[in-house]
Structures are given as C-alpha cells and as structure tokens.
Amino acid sequence: MIEIRSLRRWSLLPLRLIVGYGFMAHGYAKLVRGPGNFAVILQALGVPQAHVMSWVTIIVELAGGAAILLGAFVGLAILPMAAVLVTAMVTVHLPFGFSSIKLQAITPHGAQFGPPGYEVDLLYLACMATLALAGPGPFAIDGLWRRAQPLQAVRQESDDCK
16 A cells, blocks of 8 residues: 555655746747747836846746756756746736636636736745755656765765775
8 A cells, every 4th residue: 555655755746847837838928929029018017128138037937947847956946937926926916916817707708807916926936935945856857866976976986996
C-alpha cells in the first residue's frame, strides 16, 4: 500500500507545471501579438522605457516559465517573475478588487466578464513562494544537478588520490 508521505513530494510537480506553463502562455501571447502592442499598453500605464520593458517582461515570462516548468534555477527564476506579477497586480489588477471572475451578463454569445482583480496574481505568488521554500520537486533539473554534485566530488577525490 502506498503511504501518503511518499506521495507528498509529488505535490510540487503540479504547482511547477501550472506556474511554468502559465507564465510561458502569457509571454507567448505578448510575443505573438507583438512586443510593440504590449509597449503601447505599458506606456499608457506610465511605465518608463516601455519598449524595453515590453521585451524584458516577455523574456522573463518565457524564460522564467520554462525554467520553472523544467525545475531549473527555480530560486533565481522566481525573483524576476514575482517582480512582473507584483507590477501587474499594482498597476492593472488592484483597482478592480480581489476577485478574478466578475460575471456581468449572460448573452446569446456566452458569458461576459468584467476586468479581473488581483486574485490570480496572489495565487501565482503563493505557488512560487511554495516552490522557493520547498524546492522544485520531482523531475526537476535542479534535483538532478544536486544529485550529480556528490558524484563529481567523489570523482575529484579519486583523481586527487592517484
């Protein structure tokens, strides 16, 4: 019989997958729509160097998302990703309150929603904090690298003794 304790380490994998994929999906959407279009939005929000920050945001979302998805450099990748989230939360979502789902009407074309609040930003931040504190979990490049380090030290000691 499988014990719950042995399954706990797997709880980090879904967090890593959804955070990584979510960031990559948002970065890809900005890239496909054009960094210039995103720069116009940033400029309207009063962000300095909007064109540069457009590219920085896209790169953080794509590269950071890939790093989290793969479990590589998780502790480092989370820092710029959190900065992007906090910036989006403060500049865009905060005025619309907490809830990310604001059903306004049901039309023949489907549901219509109002602007999202900061709820999803907080959920992403909570997931990223969990990954930073607990580690990336199984199937992570960070974990493979950590396991390889003692082997390299043993090989070095063996070579030094020759």
